[in-house]
Amino acid sequence: MGNKQTIFTDEQLDAYQVRHLQLHGRYHELAPHLVPMDYTKDPDCKLPLALIVNMPELKENPFRNRIVESFSEDGMGNLSFNEFVDMFSVLSEMAPRELKAIYAFKIYDFNVDNYLCKEDLEKTLNKLTKEELTPEEVELVCQKAIEEADLDGDNKLSFADFENMITRAPDFLR
């Protein structure tokens, strides 16, 4: 292919406002046989979760499957290019805190019910510690975490609770 081949139209490039070509390169790299080089006509193609999870940025992340799933439209982890760009824009440094909080909530919400309940917390914790804590310890930590952050006493964390808690965290977004 020639050097000057257009992958995106100017308008498209202007719209994304990100380092877009680079990202397309990454996306193309993941599955050269699936992703077309020419994106001027908005082709409809999706990459499966297994491919995306193997990117070096996500490979070591304990929540990689959840991250990809929460950005995919179908909830199964298949990402179109738009969703791929979306994921990177949210995970980048430039994204505002509020946006990050929203997606963080989605990521930790394992059973997509718009609440972080005890199960979600247990899963999070087990992924964080590689299941090295005893069940009693996990129980205690989950109990404590919910107790601390739950403002409305329903024993699960709604997004409001989560946001209230996470925006005060010293390590969030640093």
Added chain:
Amino acid sequence: HHVKGYCNPEQTQHFVVTAGDEDEFSSHPEEHERERHRGKRREGDREKKKRGHGKRRKASRSREREEEVQARPDKRERERRRRAKSDRETGGRQRDEEGKAKIKSGKVAKTKKNITNEKTKKQEEEEESEDRNAKGKKKHGNCPVYNGEEDNEEKEVRPESLTPEELERLKEAVDDRKKLIQVLRGKPWPMKKKLVTLRESQQFVEKYEGALGKGKGRKLYVYKVMMTKKWMKFQRDFENFRTACIPWEMKIKEIESHFGSSVASYFIFLRWMYGINMILFGLTFGLVMVPEALMGRPYGSIPRKTVPRAEEASAMDFAVLWDFGGYAQYSVLFYGYYNNQRAIGWLKFRMPLSYFLVGVGTVAYSYMVVIRTMARNANESGVGDDNSFNFSWKVFTSWDYLIGNPETADNKFASITTSFKEAILEEQESCKDDNIHLTRFLRVLANFLVLCCLAGSGYLIYFVVRRSQKFALDGLENHTWWERNEVNMVMSLLGMFCPMLFDVISALENYHPRVALQWQLGRIFALFLGNLYTFIIALMDEINLKREEENIVKFNITTWEASFYNGTVSENSTGLPFTVQPADVPRGPCWETMVGQEFVRLIISDTMTTYITLLIGDFLRAVFVRFLNHCWCWDLEAGFPSYSEFDVSGNVLGLIFNQGMIWMGAFYAPCLPALNVLRLHVSMYLQCWAVMCCNVPQERVFKASGSNNFYMAMLLVILFLSTLPAIYTIVTIPPSFDCGPFSGKKRMFDVIQETLESDFPAWFSKVFSYASNPGLVLPFILLMILAIYYLQSTSKSYKEANVELKKKLQTQNEENKKKNKRAALKAQMDLEEARKAAEQQQNNKASLQDQEGEPFEFSPVPRTYHHGNHGTPGHLPGFPRQSEHRMYRVPSLQRH
């Protein structure tokens, strides 16, 4: 004030609904506005709290409204119905998105794109009509006119036909669109929706911007729009350029991704240090070294600028130059080279004054920067030190999303696990003290051992320095390389091995690892400081020796001059003025240059040791472990030598002390900042390389964000301690009589007075002399002390108030929590009753209808119990959702 309305379609729908409400109930236009605002705000609050649920309720409400309103034969009703239809459509789509209606999803997926397009178009339309409605309500009578316009919306808007108010409104709408485009990035929508919205808004803006322009101020408006566009583009480009300009950003990011943020924090600190040194270097280089080299007298013109005859033979030898003797000593690099001529060159550059001011400015600038950075860090970290969300924070924010290396990830898992265990332990507060006497004894012992170490190292340095003075008196040529470089080598070796010793000793103490790390840092700090001060004291002794020598030389010179004069007079037959080569003139020892040389040598040897340890301790070790692993008795990688860790604390301390020496020596050796810049530059590349190629991440990772100010505080202490001796020498010791910019003066700071007297008008010096009168200075100092005291006490009271407020906030939070819990409980009770009633009804109905088989309808009763108590997600239709609504409504009502 419509900004919010554009945010997302659901909200817009809601506005329409509330507007409908008020249309029916109140007739006063102003009240409308207010009501509408309030409704918006309330809705906004609620909207934030629960995304999904409100939407559904609103959708259903809008349907109700529709039915209520149907009776009214108005043109607007048609509009509204159309909108309500779209409501339902979008509402349905929402539900699809949440994956609740799974049957349809296949079909929807196909038409999704269409729907999105349609939706945004409709959204736009709605916004337009919304606008118009609002207007219409203001002037009740005019409604039909606007509605007529609304119908023509597809046609081109002719600006001539618009009234100024409409123009204004249109302008507002355009501005809103622009705002939307700006904030679009921060919206939690899927990219596709963002793109579509963006395109629509851009089209809208383009379409109406042109139309808007056709008034009188058209050209200006177009120009303004164009300029803002250009300005935005420029800003974006500039931002990109700026991020591209940050030096070593990519390198540091790479390290961060491999080793986590604590290692990266060292490199960021290094870069910060590099920036400061660049400025110091700019000051000394631009205002001292370059003017002297360009405009001062050239080399060899006067004795202080010439290599003495005795040293001339070896002045160009590498060994001598490496020691900064020979030609290096008699150059702009050192204090002694500078002439005491008051003004040099055609610029009349005041060299001595400049030298003095640069020395003062260096220190002042450093103080300013360090303190400012500290204050900023304190501001940042001071917010989040409450411990109210300890566990939740640990659960949700402990993972470092930048980690991309398996080993780092493993370590991170381990450290998270330990931190959880620690937290659990602390929570349980089961601190059982097993044999407190033994622990105490061991701690005392450990401290005693450390003190011994410190004292021993101090004595060793003192001894070595003394010995080297003896060697220096004998003449350096008669001694071996080791004897000449003993001081620096001993200091470097001590700095290398004592921390290890401390590490071993601290194992005795059995402290919490975080506390242990602080102790360790403190001890190393004390060791370095002790070494540095021993070195300074020894240097002071040497200065005194040199000054005695100087007195002798001074006496000798007068006799020499006298004899020389007599000699020339006696044989002065030709009448030529006598000329002596500057190299032959006897001269004093010039202690200032000696001090500068010592510091430069120290820096050089320190740098060398750092690099060599890096190469041997890290690189060779890594090579050895890697390549001999398969032919060795035990596993080298997992066993004893293994790979080295990157020692963040040690490296940071090294950096801090290096900087301290720069601050101390920079006055006597203007080349020091330049040397340091070079060193830091090389360090950056070398250490980046070493870290990436032969280090493994630390096991005990400590948080970088918390320790930054700790480092800064150390830097400040070092800055203070290193300026003390420099100021002491400047103030108390008279400068050498025949070298340096201040030669011939009693004290170095006399240069200020001299400048005041000769370069400023007479009245100024008079004023200054009055001002420096003790009678004025003392009250002034007193005033300053009072001001400091006052500020300090106010800041203390502010802090107290802060703590108080925090406490209040906390109690309020607790209270709210309790209140909410109570409200939730009550709501649950109500729900229970409703449930029971419903059940009763159902029962009745069921008994009436002969139980047509609805097991699903019966099951809710026991299951709701379950919900309430354990908070499992509610998948049951209807009821659990309602309970939440009620729950949320309670606080929001209380607020208004």
